[in-house]
Amino acid sequence: IEYLGFEPDEVVRASDRVETYYEYARELVEAGGAYTCTCGGEEFSALKNDARACPHRDKNAATTLEEFEAMVDGAYDPGDIVLRVRTDIEHRNPALRDWVAFRMIDTPHPREEAAGYRCWPMLDFQSGIDDHEFSITHIIRGIDLQDSAKRQGFVYDYFGWEYPEVVHWGHVQIDAYDVAMSTSTIKERIEAGELDGWDDPRAPTVAGLRRRGIRGKAIVEAMTELGTSTSNVDLAMSSIYAANRELIDDESDRRFFVRDGVEKTLLGGPETAEPPLHPDHEERGTRSIPVGGAVRVEPDDVPPNGKRVWLKGLGPVRHTRNAFEFTGDDIEVVREGDVNVVHWVPADESVPLRLRTMDGDATGRAEPGIASHDPDEVVQFERIGFAKIDRHGNGESVAYFAHR
Incomplete structure (x- = not known):
């Protein structure tokens, strides 16, 4: 929630x-x-689909309360009994007919404070x-939850409550x-090993977008544009x-990353390169790359x-002769369109880097300054795109590709 830019009033x-x-x-039962219903799942489904009441539907409130308290005490096993909301057994939508409100669950809740409960609400x-x-x-x-409002409407009617306004999203x-x-x-x-986890860059999840360096505000803006x-x-x-x-563009330092690089001997030229950290911010200075x-x-x-x-x-x-020979030409050769500008890294002092993308991992080497960026920092690999630094260690740096 905080990542998307919202602050809840209360959790x-x-x-x-x-x-x-x-x-x-208990109040609903008394009303x-x-x-409580002990019909098997298939048995009740057959009755419901035929718009016929189950044998327990006319059970009095006292008996129902007694059996519900036994549910609360954990006296039943899963599948033995449920508490159903009494709706319209002949409703034209079978999904709304006497739906389950409580059931028994044996699996302990992951939170210790709730691990003792076995009777859980739907x-x-x-x-x-x-x-x-x-x-x-x-x-x-979501549009797939249209029946929820209709189910809950029966409960609200019993209690005399006004139901909220609902907006459904496709x-x-x-x-x-x-x-x-x-x-x-x-x-x-994930369980099949085809994805590494919920934050795998190939997964369409908020966690995946966040790990790639996508700001929550960008997601909110795009979703808001869609409307409901x-x-x-x-x-x-x-x-x-x-x-x-x-x-992110204005604050992202520029770096070089070469994928599956070809090594070329360099003949002549400066011993150190000084490209800018950001082309629009001279005040940030340059990055010194030993050649x-x-x-x-x-x-x-x-x-x-x-x-x-x-x-x-x-x-x-x-x-x-299979080498790069420094020529000393003026930048005009680039402006005239005769010479392409390419990125590069020093062969000896570059850093192994793995770039995780939606299409799989790309491996190569980055300029040595990449190691100075802390995890979660976003950089722009020139001519490739923006990426979020994930970690350094085990002989390589790892970054997650965001976009061009």
């Missing part, structure tokens, strides 16, 4: 409020709005109670990802990238034999 954990849900369940009951208690006036929900699919925007799908791929609609929509990552670029006797460039940047390139921040070289 409430449902697992701290189980006793509150029990109290409302004639709920009953989400529609729990959130419905919370929305009333916290005076919620508007609810934003499914949002983010382009540029090969992984479906589905928690179950992502979880399956019950139609399914595609969110273009380009809109998030554009918003993020506006936020040494050889450099690495990307394979596609090696010119044909006899042709020239401009090593950015260093100067012009001609590809001669």
Whole structure:
């Protein structure tokens, strides 16, 4: 929440409020709005689909309360009994017919404070109670939860409460990802070892975007532009990238990173290169890169034999006899369009770096100054794009690619 730029007024954990849900369940039973049911799942489903009441539907409140207290005490096993909300058994939508409000769960809650509870509310009951208690006036929900408002409406009617206004949002699919925007799908791929975790750069998750250096504000701006609609929509990552670029460009130092570099002996030229830390901020100074006797460039940047390139921040070289020979040409050769500007790193003092991207890892070497950046800092690898430094150690630096 804080990452997205919001500050909650209060943090409430449902697992701290189980006793509150029990109290409302008791009131609902006394109001004639709920009953305990020991039908098997398939048995009740068949009855429900035929719009027929189960044998327990007319159970009196006293018996229901007695059995519910036994549920609270943990006297039943999972599947033995549930507490159902008494709705309209002939409702045209079978999903709304006498839905389950409480069930038994044996798996201990991960929070120690709640590990002793075995009778747990279903989400529609729990959130419905919370929305009333916290005076919620508007609810934003996914289109797949349209039935939730209708289910909760029965509870609100029993208690005489006014239901909040609901805005439904269609499914949002983010382009540029090969992984479906589905928690179950992502979880399956993590368990299968196809993804490293929820923050894998290939996963369409907030954690993944954050680890890549995408600011929360950029996500909020892009989502706000979409607006709310019950139609399914595609969110273009380009809109998030554009918003993020506006936020990080000015503060991101520039660095060189060469992927799968080709080493070339350097003949002549300065011993040290001094490219700017940021082209628009001379006051930040330059970064000193020791050149040494050889450099690495990307394979596609090696010119044909006899042709020239401009090593950015260093100067012009001609590809001669499988080496780069410094020529001393003026920058005008670049302005005239005769010579391409390419990035490079020193062959000897460069740093191994692994760049994690949505398309897999890219390996190469970065200029030595990359080691001075702390984890979570964002830099721009010139001619490649922005990346967030993740860690240094084990013989390499690791960064996560954000966008161009």
